[in-house]
Amino acid sequence: PTFVQGAQKVIYDLVADASHHLWVASSSGILRIDGQTQEVRQFSENEGLSDFVVNRLLLDAHQNLWVATRKGLNYFDTKTHKISYFIQKNPENNDLNVALGMAFDQKGQLWIAARGGLSVLDIPRRKFKTYTEKEGFSGNQCNYLYIDKAQNVWVSTQGYLLVLEAKNQNFRQYTVKDGLFGSFTYDRISAVNDLLFVNFIGALSYFNPYKLLGYSTASPPVFTGFKLLDREVPFDRSKIATNPFPIKYDQNI
Numbered sequence: 001p002t003f004v005q006g007a008q009k010v011i012y013d014l015v016a017d018a019s020h021h022l023w024v025a026s027s028s029g030i031l032r033i034d035g036q037t038q039e040v041r042q043f044s045e046n047e048g049l050s051d052f053v054v055n056r057l058l059l060d061a062h063q064n065l066w067v068a069t070r071k072g073l074n075y076f077d078t079k080t081h082k083i084s085y086f087i088q089k090n091p092e093n094n095d096l097n098v099a100l101g102m103a104f105d106q107k108g109q110l111w112i113a114a115r116g117g118l119s120v121l122d123i124p125r126r127k128f129k130t131y132t133e134k135e136g137f138s139g140n141q142c143n144y145l146y147i148d149k150a151q152n153v154w155v156s157t158q159g160y161l162l163v164l165e166a167k168n169q170n171f172r173q174y175t176v177k178d179g180l181f182g183s184f185t186y187d188r189i190s191a192v193n194d195l196l197f198v199n200f201i202g203a204l205s206y207f208n209p210y211k212l213l214g215y216s217t218a219s220p221p222v223f224t225g226f227k228l229l230d231r232e233v234p235f236d237r238s239k240i241a242t243n244p245f246p247i248k249y250d251q252n253i
Contacts, residue, residue, distance in 0.1 A: 011026050012026065012054065013056045013057050015057045021033065022035060023065060025055060027052070030065070047083075049076075051069040056101055071087070071097055071098075072097040073087070073097075073112065086126065086128075096128075097114065098115035101144040101145045102145075103145055104147070106151055115141045117137060118164075145189065146190070150166060152165050154209065156189055161175075163213070179205070179207070195208055
């Protein structure tokens with residue numbers, strides 16, 4: 001089936017919630033498609049969105065939607081349809097409100113890639129932090145972002161692929177000189193296993209982000225039990241030494 005409602009729409013993003021609804025980000029607001037009945041409902045400026053162009057959608061742990069528009073972030077309660085607004089007040093850079101990508105980190109903070117740069121939102125305090133050249137951020141328009149397992153923030157911009165390292169809060173910059181296909185990252189950064197894929201017009205570049213940053217992905221050994229002559233030996237986990245000790249692969253202990 002094809003869903004057509006009113007004028008032709010440009011589709012920018014799709015997300016499915018736990019209630020089997022498909023939420024669609026479009027050039028004329030949000031569409032909700034019921035997975036059971038295929039009923040379509042539209043939410044736009046008349047329903048309270050700050051703008052009718054919706055660039056990206058992100059579901060949170062409560063199955064509510066963060067909505068990236070050209071006029072700031074909207075928080076959409078999927079049950080009550082109540083909308084809250086998170087607008088950055090920066091007269092020198094209003095493009096920070098043209099949100100193009102979003103992702104949560106492990107702390108529950110919301111990172112935003114926008115036409116005016118990179119920001120992170122402390123949601124309970126409703127406070128934004130913006131990264132500029134002072135913090136080492138180079139470039140202007142952010143097209144997309146991705147947060148890896150080590151909590152590094154990867155950002156695609158016009159001209160660079162940037163990463164904000166979690167361990168030191170420093171930026172690293174990658175270009176065609178480092179092996180990327182082009183200088184303009186078109187849209188998505190996606191992950192498969194331990195590989196990141198960066199979308200360019202006409203090509204994909206991929207790499208292991210942890211090897212690129214010099215991280216070890218090996219997990220330390222953890223004792224979960226002991227056996228003597230194939231019989232379980234009780235032990236106090238709290239008294240196990242926490243200092244590392246080397247063991248060769250062919251060594252018996």
